[in-house]
Amino acid sequence: MDLLYNIVIDPFVQMAQAPDLLAQTLWEGLVAGMLYALIALGFVLIFKASGVFNFAQGIMVVFAALTLVGLHDAGVPAFLALGLAILVMFVLAFTVERVVLRPLVNQPDIILFMATFGITYFLIGLGELVFGGDPKVMVTADLYLPKGAITYHALGGIVQLQKLDIAAAIIASLMVAGLAVFFSKTRIGRALRAVADSHSAALSVGISLEQIWVIVWFAAGLVALVTGIFWGARSDVSFALEVIALKALPVLILGGFTSIPGAIVGGLIIGIGEKLAEFYWGPLVGGGTDAWFAYVIALVFLLFRPQGLFGERIIERI
């Protein structure tokens, strides 16, 4: 009976008694969720355009951030380093298309998936070789990212919002809005959507698949860079980020593999759910639940709605 009380009632009593803590937890969850959503966004971009499940997205985040920090540490001015990092992401996209995607066109999904593993290994090795394996501190001040926190005395307590997180939220929303406009209004965006619909139909109306793939991998690289900057600013830039990047997978399940709004909503749900579960229910099982909570949510969700919140209905024919 005590156990049942602890699981079903006590957490809600705690929430009601300390609304400031609840608000703080929700905000933390929201910020974490936003970062998951950004990684998931990179996945969705590539999956939509090339049907490749890009496992390397997580390592691209680390690699982009590492390039920026590494160049800055070597004495390059911050904004020049940012520009160079963008250039590196473009070179990466170009190389991946040339060396990996083009020879593997028309192979089964799992082969392409494994090829992105190869990219992951290569980038881990390259990143550590060039920039060293030890954690680095992200450049924030030189990029004019705000520091410190805004403190509200509300809800019978104190709620602290980091200015950096607010900046991250604003820039992320701007980026998503920009991508949405790019996809719906521009010529290249329309070509991207055509490719997502059907490769062969897109080819037959004269859209170059190779170009589209470079563009889409570059876009995913840019998203990775932005994610890497904000994630790196919250913790250190290190290869430990890679495991956290796997959290984007349950986000994809929740949102559906092909939906950009799905990636965002899914990310926020996972982020908030994970923080709430860890804060209120975690102590009951000894903590550390955030290692698996997201995956279990995704698992349960899959049983009821396999195509995700916004995904297209899966139809199978013989």
Place this chain on the structure above:
Amino acid sequence: MFYREAGQFKTSYASDQAIFPIVQDRIGIAVILFVAFVVIPATGNDFLINAMMIPFMIFSLAAIGLNLLTGYTGLLSLGTGAFMGVGAYACYKLTTIFPGVNIIVWVVASGFFAAAVGVVFGLPSLRIKGFYLAIATLAAQFFLEWCFIRIAWLYNYNISGAIEVPQRELFGIIVTGPRATAETRYYIVLAIVVAMTWFASNLVHGRIGRMWMAVRDMDIAAELMGIRLLPTKLLAFAVSSFYCGVAGALMVFLWYGGAEASVFNINQSFTILFMIIIGGLGSLLGSFLGAALIFILPILLRFVPEWMGLHMHAATVEHVTFMTVGVLIIFFLIVEPAGLARLWQIGKQKLRVWPFPY
């Protein structure tokens, strides 16, 4: 010319259904077994047996397990490492609770625990497949890994949080623990791997294997033909996890001699997945070839700079090894997406028609 079936008549159903219906295959397997059982222990040093052959055998067994699930039944799983962990922890608990029982019995029995856990996490496979299922198995991976760390009962409340293999004897010979010789452990691993490979081979050539392959090729069509999907898929999960569980128990008891939860992390799952993709999906031979390549390649790569007379920092060698492995994975996928097993098929055809081109 060297590999020709012509003239080898099958006059009974038994010979028609033999695993190795061709004389050359039988000779080949006999030679391999002779090398494995006699030549290697007789001539090999401790490094070869301990650091190459034992892990190679264990990884092959795990790769066979995953291949039964992913290669034969078409269900992608990223939870292999965790299922291996279930086997290892189950074996540890069983042998510490019942120390008198033969350790081999517990190694095999621990596979059943892994199978039970595998079935539970295989339940979603009826509704989902492909990458969706892969993520569902990721839930198994992370949840079980968390259990290995948080549930202290599993490692007998050790302060270190690791399991340490106690010394066990088999007919008066020490087989586990720090005092067991490499040869003894090698023979036990080899015997178990050979027996289980033989069993798997019979499984995939029989009715069950054909059901699995029908489900892999198109599950709706298989269902229409009267194959019940849920039992078939769950059986694949159970058998696969059984193999992985035994491999995990062998890994800790006969190779490492002790392990922490981090041994069974997500990277272990990915390593096994590499092995079957590089080796060849849906091929038992491929499981062995893939395990050999993925396990032995990085070890060899570390020696390459020294052979070439380059003196590099140990960390640099490590990073270059990583990059090379990444490049080689992509290279193999481009050159032969069907895996190393396919190369053997091509080679067999060449031997068959030699000296003519076709």
